[in-house]
Amino acid sequence: MDAAAHYLGFDFSTQQLKVIAVNEQLLVVYEDNVHFDKDLPEFGTQGGVHVRGDKLTVTSPVLLWIKALDCILERMKSSGFNFSKVKSLSGTGQQHGSVYWKTGSREVLNHLSAGQPLHIALQTCFAIGDSPIWMDSSTSAECRHLEKSVGGAQVLANITGSRAYERFSGNQIAKIYKQKPEEYSQCERISLVSSFAASLFIGDYAAIDYSDGSGMNLLDIHKKTWNETCLNACAPDLKEKLGSAVPSSSVLGNVSPYYVHRYGFSPRCSVVAFTGDNPASLAGMRLEEGDIAVSLGTSDTLFLWIKEPTPALEGHIFINPVQSQDYMALLCFKNGSLMREKIRDDCSSASWEEFSNILRSTPPGNNGHVGFYFDVMEITPQAVGIHRFNAENQEVSEFPKEVEIRALVEGQFMAKRIYAERLGYKILPQTKILATGGASCNQDILQVLSDVFNAPVHTIATANSACLGCAYRAAHGLSSLTSASTFTHVLKAPQHKLVVTPRPESDKVYQPLLERYAECESAVIQASKIINN
Ligand SMILES: Nc1ncnc2c1ncn2[C@@H]1O[C@H](COP(=O)(O)OP(=O)(O)O)[C@@H](O)[C@H]1O
Numbered sequence: 001m002d003a004a005a006h007y008l009g010f011d012f013s014t015q016q017l018k019v020i021a022v023n024e025q026l027l028v029v030y031e032d033n034v035h036f037d038k039d040l041p042e043f044g045t046q047g048g049v050h051v052r053g054d055k056l057t058v059t060s061p062v063l064l065w066i067k068a069l070d071c072i073l074e075r076m077k078s079s080g081f082n083f084s085k086v087k088s089l090s091g092t093g094q095q096h097g098s099v100y101w102k103t104g105s106r107e108v109l110n111h112l113s114a115g116q117p118l119h120i121a122l123q124t125c126f127a128i129g130d131s132p133i134w135m136d137s138s139t140s141a142e143c144r145h146l147e148k149s150v151g152g153a154q155v156l157a158n159i160t161g162s163r164a165y166e167r168f169s170g171n172q173i174a175k176i177y178k179q180k181p182e183e184y185s186q187c188e189r190i191s192l193v194s195s196f197a198a199s200l201f202i203g204d205y206a207a208i209d210y211s212d213g214s215g216m217n218l219l220d221i222h223k224k225t226w227n228e229t230c231l232n233a234c235a236p237d238l239k240e241k242l243g244s245a246v247p248s249s250s251v252l253g254n255v256s257p258y259y260v261h262r263y264g265f266s267p268r269c270s271v272v273a274f275t276g277d278n279p280a281s282l283a284g285m286r287l288e289e290g291d292i293a294v295s296l297g298t299s300d301t302l303f304l305w306i307k308e309p310t311p312a313l314e315g316h317i318f319i320n321p322v323q324s325q326d327y328m329a330l331l332c333f334k335n336g337s338l339m340r341e342k343i344r345d346d347c348s349s350a351s352w353e354e355f356s357n358i359l360r361s362t363p364p365g366n367n368g369h370v371g372f373y374f375d376v377m378e379i380t381p382q383a384v385g386i387h388r389f390n391a392e393n394q395e396v397s398e399f400p401k402e403v404e405i406r407a408l409v410e411g412q413f414m415a416k417r418i419y420a421e422r423l424g425y426k427i428l429p430q431t432k433i434l435a436t437g438g439a440s441c442n443q444d445i446l447q448v449l450s451d452v453f454n455a456p457v458h459t460i461a462t463a464n465s466a467c468l469g470c471a472y473r474a475a476h477g478l479s480s481l482t483s484a485s486t487f488t489h490v491l492k493a494p495q496h497k498l499v500v501t502p503r504p505e506s507d508k509v510y511q512p513l514l515e516r517y518a519e520c521e522s523a524v525i526q527a528s529k530i531i532n533n
């Protein structure tokens with residue numbers, strides 16, 4: 001690799017846009033973020049999103065993401081960042097969100113003028129200004145229709161890696177087509193958040209990559225092509241609007257002249273396909289066989305690198321973002337950081353420090369108290385509401401504050417272990433948990449994770465593994481142009497750091513509690529079904 005080269009990774013996540021630059025030794029040399037609520041208050045988002053009146057529909061303004069890119073690049077420029085050193089860049093976006101480009105927008109993208117910020121140049125380019133995002137759960141009817149069209153939920157999972165999920169883009173597109181047929185027909189290209197962001201950099205429509213494309217309920221994860229039955233079940237002319245999918249390490253082209261003239265990028269700076277934030281984290285965490293990654297971002301996710309896909313009715317299989325002949329398994333829990341923040345505000349004076357002190361001073365196992373905290377309709381499992389059980393399995397209406405905090409954190413991690421084991425994952429003596437995402441800086445939360453899984457927890461130098469993974473992917477994608485496409489130089493990046501090990505006797509405490517948690521969970525799922533019907 002070139003001694004003076006830099007590689008950039010961008011992360012268009014739910015609450016913020018982040019950027020990381022690494023040097024030729026893959027060490028981080030620049031890091032920044034634009035926080036949507038705080039830095040761009042004119043869009044009026046909360047946690048980066050707008051939750052609509054029905055509480056099921058959740059969107060984000062597409063121009064917010066574009067203005068955030070203008071902001072972060074301007075800040076880099078003001079800080080003296082030397083864009084001409086950037087040999088390649090890549091990026092990632094929150095998964096499943098979809099962007100609807102109006103007919104004629106390709107022309108606008110092709111002819112961006114360096115004198116104008118992107119959010120002004122592109123302000124009329126979208127047929128739908130509020131993009132549906134991963135937190136949306138308003139498409140149950142579309143999901144049932146899609147499953148029926150292919151012969152059932154398991155058949156759909158066998159083809160696309162997942163049964164129909166409300167947030168998956170195919171079902172979101174189907175809803176847009178049904179509710180806004182005019183806007184749908186005005187649209188010449190549909191992007192994912194990741195490929196939309198890549199389009200901004202190449203000044204043209206960027207292809208969807210295999211890995212993020214696996215989160216749409218449309219891509220055949222074995223053949224790596226769009227499945228015609230799924231496309232037709234969702235909306236007409238969808239194949240043309242999506243374009244072809246490409247391997248995640250593809251080089252899409254060079255940055256558009258816009259970036260050369262406005263920011264001083266080299267005209268030879270390559271853009272490597274953008275992917276979903278969880279696939280990007282997998283690349284950033286450098287998972288090895290037997291390891292399990294837990295991302296504690298806006299959502300909590302758990303993922304593994306797998307060779308043989310066995311799609312199930314819970315969880316997802318995506319095409320692997322590093323080796324496209326392999327796969328990754330993923331479980332997503334919607335009530336992650338925002339739920340923890342809510343309980344922190346109610347029970348520990350809005351202070352993470354106090355929250356941590358309470359976790360430290362309460363006993364593992366919480367004297368038998370277990371809780372389920374689903375502020376919004378959960379994905380895994382499909383259930384809603386707050387449910388608390390005492391040691392006798394009786395549902396109670398309140399817990400003391402310190403019991404509440406431990407019940408929340410233990411419950412979140414017990415659910416992760418139970419669902420990972422149902423997917424066939426086995427915790428072995430050599431198992432490592434690799435933690436990332438905003439909450440992975442909290443050692444007391446990680447101690448509970450370690451105790452519940454009875455395995456050590458490691459982190460990498462930054463909690464932003466998705467963003468870092470994209471800087472690595474930028475370097476990897478470029479090297480694949482000149483040499484064999486391996487990820488080996490990335491494996492030389494700084495190693496993981498051991499943060500916590502399980503406390504003695506953890507297994508004795510949590511084995512019986514896990515069984516009780518699963519029993520109580522069945523009652524909670526049942527109660528949610530009754531409320532919904
Ligand atoms: N000290 C802390 N303890 C627990 N959680 C934290 C702490 N610091 C930040 N967080 C959580 O990290 C979340 C943001 O995580 P991040 O991975 O950056 O999100 P995303 O990439 O989804 O935008 C915040 O919502 C916050 O709740």
Ligand SMILES: O=C(CO)[C@@H](O)[C@H](O)COP(=O)(O)O
Pocket residue numbers: 013014015093094095096134167215276277278297298299300301332
């Ligand atoms: O829906 C999923 C994964 O299937 C979410 O994990 C989104 O990809 C959002 O990610 P974060 O903003 O929480 O990192």
